[in-house]
Structures are given as structure tokens and as C-alpha cells.
Amino acid sequence: MLRSRRKFLNEAIYLSGGVVMVKPFFNSLLADKNEKKLTILHTNDTHSRIDPFPLNDAKYPGLGGVVRRATAISNIRSQEENILLLDAGDIFQGTPYFNRYGGVLEMKLMTELGYDAATMGNHDFDAGIKGFLNAKKYADFPFLCANYDFTNTELAGKTKSSQVFTKNGIKIGVFGVGVELDGLVSKSKFEDTVYLDPIAIAQQEVNNLKKKKCDLIICLSHLGFDYEDKTRASDINLAKNTQGIHLIIGGHTHTFLSEPLVVKNSSGENVLINQVGWAGLQLGRVDFTFGKRIFTKHEIVHI
Amino acid sequence: MRLKLFVILIGAGLTACSSFSPKTWESNTIPIDYTLAEMETLETEISPYRDTLNLSMNVVIGQSGENMIKNRPCSALNNWIADALLNDQDSLSKILKPNMVLLNMGSIRSSINQGGVTLGDIYTLMPFDNEVVWVKLPISVLKDIEDYIRASGGEPIANAVFNKSGLSLLGEQEQTDVFWVLTSDYLLNGGDRMTFFEQKLEVLYTGRLLRDSFIDEVKKQGNLKIDKNCRIDVTQ
Incomplete structure (x- = not known):
């Protein structure tokens, strides 16, 4: 079992031309009295892997399986009160379950497991927009897609760009971004879906969620972790070039991260990026503690 | 169990009018394996779907003497799928000869494992309904x-070799100014950014799924032919 622990502290002081600016910050001693906890559970690229890999599989013998994932989630639900269960896309495609049932079973099981939200990956278009809608009927959770404009498709109004969840008084804003479909998915499948710049859209979503007074902002991303071509939209780019996201739950590149990567955003603040490979081989978990913020106004101090 | 403690700073941007702030975080990646019990209620929900599928998908259609795993720059599995397409008898192979086969790593979705190869294994290997195109x-x-191929680090190819002097065709060429590539409609349409297919002079659609080529090839071979020769050397 891999565990890591990080401490979030407010950036209190930064230096600028010999002047120490002290910004408003919360007093962490006081905050401890009001500490609240939130558990984020997440998957990505489960790819219709309902059953565990076969025992003779060359790479992952006997691993994975939705029924066991359900147990892992249920164990955590019995210990934690405030849980969000999220998926970063590519629910479809990879086993005969999808070829035969078109993703219906995947959606039913995710609903059974209590998923709170998901975003669409490129393979979630593999049955076409009609096919996705047909399976989505069995999903009792929203699909968050902020940078796909579905206006001229049957998906119009069927997805949301973001959703705000409240858990024990903590407001969590979740939004989703997807990968460019052109070159990955045939046009006949995504039809008149318009792909919008995920990074610009992400910042808009963050700004909206901040206006709604969210305490934590999570991005479900199917952009991919990182690419050799640094100009390509990726989770790393998204983290570096936006401000306000706390956690990016990634997908697409099937990247196994043993723990979240911490990246500085455009304001020098920390963003966590996590991804748990693919095929439901792992369940990701990130726990946050929150402190009640006590604002203290400080003067500029010359040194 | 690994336990580490870090202190990191988060910015002042968080101060905008919210009442709680993330103070600490920790993470834990949970492997999904046999140690987790299987919930019966879910099993009951899945089993009708599984049972119906298994009737057709658990049929053993061939045998593999070894595990074959996709790899860059090359692997026995990369060779096998490209050769399967090269040897395939589609509606056009009586009148035309392909000069090379080009597929992509991304379309190989699993391994071929040692032992019996089932129909379901080939569906899992090639789940996409991609069509064979000339x-x-x-x-x-x-x-x-x-x-x-140099940039990607390797793709499945047949009837061609990529060595120190680059990519060259192996078979005889009837015409020297053009060549026929057997591939999938996904790649033809720019999938995996294979934009060079935009320069196509002619396209012939077979109406045959790539997966069906693989299934028929497994049945034909019985014991899968394993060719471990590396066809791609991208080192310079």
C-alpha cells in the first residue's frame, strides 16, 4: 500500500524588492478545532473491464474487476463520512461486454457503486453519440464536459460543464475537460461536437466555481498526463497554466502514478495531479483536511 | 507502508470569500486484487450478462505457445497482428498484393497469453470495429x-523493415512510384495523427473487420506462429 501525506499551508509571505508582503492567511492553530475531512476516490480508463484479467494474463494476472472495486469502495464508505467517487473517462471499449451491450452494464455498475460524476473520454464516443446516450440512460450521475460544445448534437443539454457538491459544509466544485477528438475518434462518431481549448475553458470553470464559493476545485481530465510535444494540452500544462484548481484527476495516457504529482500553477500555488493507470487495476484515493479560515489583516512590513 | 510528511505552500488565491481551506492531504492507491472479497449483489447483477457472453466468447479458437505482449519498437505480438493482416484473404487479395502492412500500437488493447486463445481474447486484443482498407x-x-515510426518509437509492420538506413519494403514492387498499404480505416482517417494518409491516391474498402482477420488467422494457424525478429530499429 502506498501512502503519502502532505501539508497544505497558506502562503503567508513573499518577497518583492526587499519588501515583505504579508497576505491574509488563516491561523492554522485555530483551524485545527474546526477540521473537516473529505475523501476523493477515483478511477480512469476502466475500459469495460468488468471482470478481473484472466489468471493466465501475461501482464495483470487475476487483477482488477468491478466487484472487487465495489468492495474496496464499500470498505472506505464504512470508515469515512464524506466521500466523492469520480471517474476521468474512457469507461467504454476494451472487452466484449462493450461490443455486445454497448456500455449499458458499465453505466449500471458505476451507478451501483455510487459514482458522483464522470467526464467523457475519447472512447466514450466509440458507440457514437446515440450509443453513448443509450448507455447513459442507466447512469444516475452527471457527465461533466466543459470543453466539448454539444450544441449541434443530440447530446445538447445532456451533459454539464461542472457540478457543485456539498459534503459536511464543504463546497466542492468539479468540472471536466476532454481530449481533442479529431485524429482520435472518427467524425462519424463525434458528429458536430466542437472541441474548445481545455485550458482557457478550465480557467473559466474555475472562476465560475470560485464565484459559487467552492472550497475545493477538482478537474476531471481526459487530456493525458504529459506529452513529448509540450505544446499539446496535458494535465501538466493544465496545472501550470491555470490558477485555482486543487486536484486534477487525469486519464487517457493510462499513467500509473504511485502518488499525486505536485505542480505549481500560474500563481505559484500547488496543484495535485493523480492518475491510476487503467482497467480498474487500482482505485485512487486522496484525502483532504480542511480548516476554517480565520482572516487576519497584516500591514506591509519593511525590512 | 510508506509514510512521508511534506510541507507545501498554497497560494493566496484561495482566500477569495470561501470559508474552508484545504490544509493537508494524503493519498493512498488501492490495488484491486484477490484480497478484496466479491460482493454478491453485484455478482448477481453481472452474471446474466457474463453468462450470455461466455457462451460465444469462451470458445477456444487456437493455442499460443508463449505470452505475447505488445512493445516498442517491436514485439512478437506486433509482428503477429501485422502478419495476420498480410496473410488475410479478403475480397481484394486475389487481385491485389499489398506492399506493406501498417497498424498502430494504440489499437492493440491486450496481450495474447500462453495457452488456449478464445474468441473473447481476440475481441479484447482488438475491440474496435475497424475495417481493413487498402x-x-x-x-x-x-x-x-x-x-x-521514428518519432513514435515503433508500430506494427509487415512486409517491410526499418533498419539503420530507414524504412524499406521487402516484397517485389510491380510499380516503383506507388505502393499499396494494408491498414485500418481508423488510421486512414487520420487516427493517431497518421496524417500522411491524406496523400492517398486510391482507397479500397473491404467491408471486413480487422478483428475478423485476426480471428480467422488464429483459426487457420491453430498453433500461433511466433516471430520474435525485430523489424524495427529506430536507434540512429
Whole structure:
């Protein structure tokens, strides 16, 4: 079992031309009295892997399986009160379950497991927009897609760009971004879906969620972790070039991260990026503690 | 169990009018394996779907003497799928000969495991409903394919070799200015950014799924032919 622990502290002081600016910050001693906890559970690229890999599989013998994932989630639900269960896309495609049932079973099981939200990956278009809608009927959770404009498709109004969840008084804003479909998915499948710049859209979503007074902002991303071509939209780019996201739950590149990567955003603040490979081989978990913020106004101090 | 404690700073941007702030975080990646019990209620929900599928998908259609795992720059599995397409008898192979096969790593979705190969294994290997297509290209595109493979680090190819001097065709060429590539409609349409297919001179659609080519090839071979020779050397 891999565990890591990080401490979030407010950036209190930064230096600028010999002047120490002290910004408003919360007093962490006081905050401890009001500490609240939130558990984020997440998957990505489960790819219709309902059953565990076969025992003779060359790479992952006997691993994975939705029924066991359900147990892992249920164990955590019995210990934690405030849980969000999220998926970063590519629910479809990879086993005969999808070829035969078109993703219906995947959606039913995710609903059974209590998923709170998901975003669409490129393979979630593999049955076409009609096919996705047909399976989505069995999903009792929203699909968050902020940078796909579905206006001229049957998906119009069927997805949301973001959703705000409240858990024990903590407001969590979740939004989703997807990968460019052109070159990955045939046009006949995504039809008149318009792909919008995920990074610009992400910042808009963050700004909206901040206006709604969210305490934590999570991005479900199917952009991919990182690419050799640094100009390509990726989770790393998204983290570096936006401000306000706390956690990016990634997908697409099937990247196994043993723990979240911490990246500085455009304001020098920390963003966590996590991804748990693919095929439901792992369940990701990130726990946050929150402190009640006590604002203290400080003067500029010359040194 | 690994336990680490870090202190990191988060910015002042969080101060905007919210009442709680993330103070600490910790993470834990949970492997999904046999140690987790299987919930019966869910099993009951899945089993009708599984049972119906298994009737057709658990049929053993061939045998593999070894595990075959996809890999870059090359692997026995990469060779096997490209050769399967090269040897395939589609509606056009009586009148045309492909000069090379080009597929992509991304379309190989699992391994072929030692032992019996089931129909379901081939569906899992190639879950996409991609169609086999014949594409006639000007010979200059061979260089574009070479550049693509060098950049990607390797793709499944047959009837061609990529060595120190680059990519070259192995078979006889009836015409020297054009060549026929057997590939999938997904790649033809720019999938995996194989934009060189835009230079196509002619396209012939077979109406045959790539997966069906693989299934028929497994049945034909019985014991899968394993070719471990590396066809791609992208080191310079």
C-alpha cells in the first residue's frame, strides 16, 4: 500500500524588492478545532473491464474487476463520512461486454457503486453519440464536459460543464475537460461536437466555481498526463497554466502514478495531479483536511 | 507502508470569500486484487450478462505457445497482428498484393497469453470495429511513414523493415512510384495523427473487420506462429 501525506499551508509571505508582503492567511492553530475531512476516490480508463484479467494474463494476472472495486469502495464508505467517487473517462471499449451491450452494464455498475460524476473520454464516443446516450440512460450521475460544445448534437443539454457538491459544509466544485477528438475518434462518431481549448475553458470553470464559493476545485481530465510535444494540452500544462484548481484527476495516457504529482500553477500555488493507470487495476484515493479560515489583516512590513 | 510528511505552500488565491481551506492531504492507491472479497449483489447483477457472453466468447479458437505482449519498437505480438493482416484473404487479395502492412500500437488493447486463445481474447486484443482498407500511396509517403515510426518509437509492420538506413519494403514492387498499404480505416482517417494518409491516391474498402482477420488467422494457424525478429530499429 502506498501512502503519502502532505501539508497544505497558506502562503503567508513573499518577497518583492526587499519588501515583505504579508497576505491574509488563516491561523492554522485555530483551524485545527474546526477540521473537516473529505475523501476523493477515483478511477480512469476502466475500459469495460468488468471482470478481473484472466489468471493466465501475461501482464495483470487475476487483477482488477468491478466487484472487487465495489468492495474496496464499500470498505472506505464504512470508515469515512464524506466521500466523492469520480471517474476521468474512457469507461467504454476494451472487452466484449462493450461490443455486445454497448456500455449499458458499465453505466449500471458505476451507478451501483455510487459514482458522483464522470467526464467523457475519447472512447466514450466509440458507440457514437446515440450509443453513448443509450448507455447513459442507466447512469444516475452527471457527465461533466466543459470543453466539448454539444450544441449541434443530440447530446445538447445532456451533459454539464461542472457540478457543485456539498459534503459536511464543504463546497466542492468539479468540472471536466476532454481530449481533442479529431485524429482520435472518427467524425462519424463525434458528429458536430466542437472541441474548445481545455485550458482557457478550465480557467473559466474555475472562476465560475470560485464565484459559487467552492472550497475545493477538482478537474476531471481526459487530456493525458504529459506529452513529448509540450505544446499539446496535458494535465501538466493544465496545472501550470491555470490558477485555482486543487486536484486534477487525469486519464487517457493510462499513467500509473504511485502518488499525486505536485505542480505549481500560474500563481505559484500547488496543484495535485493523480492518475491510476487503467482497467480498474487500482482505485485512487486522496484525502483532504480542511480548516476554517480565520482572516487576519497584516500591514506591509519593511525590512 | 510508506509514510512521508511534506510541507507545501498554497497560494493566496484561495482566500477569495470561501470559508474552508484545504490544509493537508494524503493519498493512498488501492490495488484491486484477490484480497478484496466479491460482493454478491453485484455478482448477481453481472452474471446474466457474463453468462450470455461466455457462451460465444469462451470458445477456444487456437493455442499460443508463449505470452505475447505488445512493445516498442517491436514485439512478437506486433509482428503477429501485422502478419495476420498480410496473410488475410479478403475480397481484394486475389487481385491485389499489398506492399506493406501498417497498424498502430494504440489499437492493440491486450496481450495474447500462453495457452488456449478464445474468441473473447481476440475481441479484447482488438475491440474496435475497424475495417481493413487498402490504400494506394505515392512512394514518397514511405519517407513520411518512416518519420512517423521514428518519432513514435515503433508500430506494427509487415512486409517491410526499418533498419539503420530507414524504412524499406521487402516484397517485389510491380510499380516503383506507388505502393499499396494494408491498414485500418481508423488510421486512414487520420487516427493517431497518421496524417500522411491524406496523400492517398486510391482507397479500397473491404467491408471486413480487422478483428475478423485476426480471428480467422488464429483459426487457420491453430498453433500461433511466433516471430520474435525485430523489424524495427529506430536507434540512429
